[in-house]
Amino acid sequence: MRFGPNSIYGLIAFLGVIFASIIIQSTFINGVLSPYLYPDLLLVVVVYVGLRRELVEGILWTLLISYIYSLHSGFSTISSSLFMLLVLFASRYIGRNFYLLTKKEYFLGMAVPIFAQKLLLTLWLHWYDGGLFIVPIVQAITTTLCTVFVGFFMLKLLTFIDVWSQRLDASSLIGKKG
């Protein structure tokens, strides 16, 4: 964990990204796009936290994000926390055990935890349904792809914030696991 003179601004910017994501997601994205194309911006933030933060700090961020998330969703706080923690631990595991250097690797690094979360959520919500089960699965796939697409830009923004606030050393990003 590194702290520089801009750390406090970095923290504020990070919180700003979380709140901006919530507002954009609940108004612009859900108001204009089809439900099959909703990118889940906050999941990207959790993936980033899993890749770039220590375990305890990552858990605290994830719990905060899932709490804010649940205030803007029908998802309960506890369930939201459990599903978000799944993304955190999955992305943390991927970040520590695989190299994420190329776009393809980053795509898989982001897609796997996000899809795992969406698939489990779908199973949890629709396990008792027969015929309609396939539709939520398709939706989980398409929304994961949209989230990953938007995720590339969000990861760049979050990395920029961390480099600017000196939480991350720009040179350390080259060839680094996760």
Add this chain to the structure above:
Amino acid sequence: MLEFFQGKFKELLVILTLVLVLVTVNAVHKTEDKARWYDKAIIFVTAPLQYVVNSVIKGSVRLTGDYVLVQDIKEDNKNLLKENQKLLYKLNQLTELGFENARLRNLLSLKEKLPINMISSVVIAEDVNSSFKSVRIDRGEEEGINVGMPVINYYGVVGQIIKVYSKYSDVMLVTDPNSSIDAVVQESRARGIVKGQGEPICKLKYLNRLDDVSVGYRLVTSGIEQRFPKGLAVGEVVKVNRKNYGVTQEVLVRPSVDFDKLEEVFVIKNQNI
């Protein structure tokens, strides 16, 4: 495998403890419908921003739509005038029926229904998770809104209030996976539960296999659960799958309300069911 678990022991312990704590808290605190002061503090920051962004987006969409539609207005106007004449004729007939209905009610000594006290509201934001279907409206406990109050619009049932803040409330829509509404088939009076699927189409559950239901039949609230007034439109049957076995039949229902175009709603504050 063993080495993996030994190396990750600390991390696994943290994960297990967290999951255990969260599951325990979930079991103890199942109801979260009362907003706490810190919930209100966050909503106090985000909801006005949601209101502004939503207004800008809806305004832009409406403006674009108006521009595209302006070419068809003349044709629509002609058709509407014709439609208006037909409706006036029907209105006269319905007025007559209304008087007749009132007379019959008096004869049967039925209790006169109290006027429903409703409050209008504007949708300012939608659920951030595509698996859940809820919206935020711009009325809260300051206007007397409470958890459980039914929400409707001109077309029928929208949902019910699940969380209330000072100036805002969250509404669980009919299509939410956690939503279930007691309904009757208008034509045959068969009774079932309309259950949300997280999709635009709902399921009508617990409808007896022998009950009369066909595509196009309309569903209205039964009023039995005392949440929604009796007779509000819920949806229309779009598919019936009656198998040769089993007690119930599978019925799919399209809600009366188009949730993609949901802008204004009414919250029913008191009712005489």
